[in-house]
Amino acid sequence: xxxxxxxxxxxxxxxxxxxxxxxxxxxxxxxxxxxxxxxxxxxxxxxxxxxxxxxxxxxxxxxxxxxxxxxxxxxxxxxxxxxxxxxxxxxxxxxxxxxxxxxxxxxxxxxxxxxxxxxxxxxxxxxxxxxxxxxxxxxxxxxxxxxxxxxxxxxxxxxxxxxxxxxxxxxxxxxxxxxxxxxxxxxxxxxxxxxxxxxxxxxxxxxxxxxxxxxxxxxxxxxxxxxxxxxxxxxxxxxxxxxxxxxxxxxxxxxxxxxxxxxxxxxxxxxxxxxxxxxxxxxxxxxxxxxxxxxxxxxxxxxxxxxxxxxxxxxxxxxxxxxxxxxxxxxxxxxxxxxxxxxxxxxxxxxxxxxxxxxxxx
Numbered sequence: 001x002x003x004x005x006x007x008x009x010x011x012x013x014x015x016x017x018x019x020x021x022x023x024x025x026x027x028x029x030x031x032x033x034x035x036x037x038x039x040x041x042x043x044x045x046x047x048x049x050x051x052x053x054x055x056x057x058x059x060x061x062x063x064x065x066x067x068x069x070x071x072x073x074x075x076x077x078x079x080x081x082x083x084x085x086x087x088x089x090x091x092x093x094x095x096x097x098x099x100x101x102x103x104x105x106x107x108x109x110x111x112x113x114x115x116x117x118x119x120x121x122x123x124x125x126x127x128x129x130x131x132x133x134x135x136x137x138x139x140x141x142x143x144x145x146x147x148x149x150x151x152x153x154x155x156x157x158x159x160x161x162x163x164x165x166x167x168x169x170x171x172x173x174x175x176x177x178x179x180x181x182x183x184x185x186x187x188x189x190x191x192x193x194x195x196x197x198x199x200x201x202x203x204x205x206x207x208x209x210x211x212x213x214x215x216x217x218x219x220x221x222x223x224x225x226x227x228x229x230x231x232x233x234x235x236x237x238x239x240x241x242x243x244x245x246x247x248x249x250x251x252x253x254x255x256x257x258x259x260x261x262x263x264x265x266x267x268x269x270x271x272x273x274x275x276x277x278x279x280x281x282x283x284x285x286x287x288x289x290x291x292x293x294x295x296x297x298x299x300x301x302x303x304x305x306x307x308x309x310x311x312x313x314x315x316x317x318x319x320x321x322x323x324x325x326x327x328x329x330x331x332x333x334x335x336x337x338x339x340x341x342x343x344x345x346x347x348x349x350x351x352x353x354x355x356x357x358x359x360x361x362x
């Protein structure tokens with residue numbers, strides 16, 4: 001019987017590999033890790049936390065942002081950033097970022113007699129059709145996971161219909177998707193409802209046993225120890241036009257991936273990410289978030305960078321930006337710099353330097 005090692009750390013065992021093909025029959029016998037969620041209000045026990053804790057403020061303000069492309073720096077005049085006010089709002093924003101990425105891969109699909117209702121599009125060795133969205137969750141139950149996956153698919157179809165009409169929306173209809181849940185309890189929950197609106201629902205190991213999968217693919221909450229199976233699924237089994245990874249757990253702070261798995265992770269473009277975070281340091285507990293949004297024209301405006309946001313009262317202000325995903329150390333440094341810049345002592349020192357004759361740097 002094939003078993004997966006239960007992780008005792010954030011590092012994947014280097015000898016953890018794929019399932020053999022063809023597959024030996026037998027039960028799964030697999031333990032799926034639940035998402036590691038760290039409430040921002042309870043982060044004082046560690047120096048930093050970084051995960052999918054839902055924390056939607058009641059007050060929001062919209063301001064045009066000119067994002068910095070520096071590695072980690074405070075902004076002279078922090079801009080207030082609009083963040084999602086609910087999970088529904090986060091899903092809608094994620095889909096807005098996802099549609100432009102999906103469009104080149106679904107725009108030329110033709111109806112044919114396949115299991116998914118349209119002809120498959122070969123990747124031809126390209127990984128440009130793999131995308132990820134990272135959305136905060138509050139309810140980590142199996143049913144909530146199933147509902148979030150269903151909400152994503154319905155939102156994509158609705159958005160495509162709104163932009164391009166019913167004919168284009170048919171290409172992303174629920175019947176053209178295969179949903180692969182990494183959590184076995186989510187698979188059971190989806191199937192127990194007696195129907196998923198025409199969506200094929202598979203477990204991750206079950207999906208890897210298929211001779212071939214076509215159509216659109218949604219992989220839900222793969223854990224760190226699932227990365228080899230995700231690689232196998234994307235490289236060897238699935239031959240569809242586009243794949244979406246929802247809340248991959250390897251995006252969590254502090255996780256180290258071995259070199260042999262870096263390729264598949266880097267082949268998945270993150271088009272939307274909103275991850276609340278908290279830092280406990282010398283200046284006390286600081287709450288914030290990491291935000292990434294890729295939209296048409298966003299790269300030219302600096303919007304494709306990873307924005308570091310700090311919560312001040314009921315608003316989130318941008319205090320830094322990076323071209324790569326920030327680490328917990330990056331977040332802590334950005335928060336400390338922002339706190340120091342707004343400190344009354346710092347402002348007094350700048351004022352006194354400005355009074356010194358001949359001082360042109362004040």
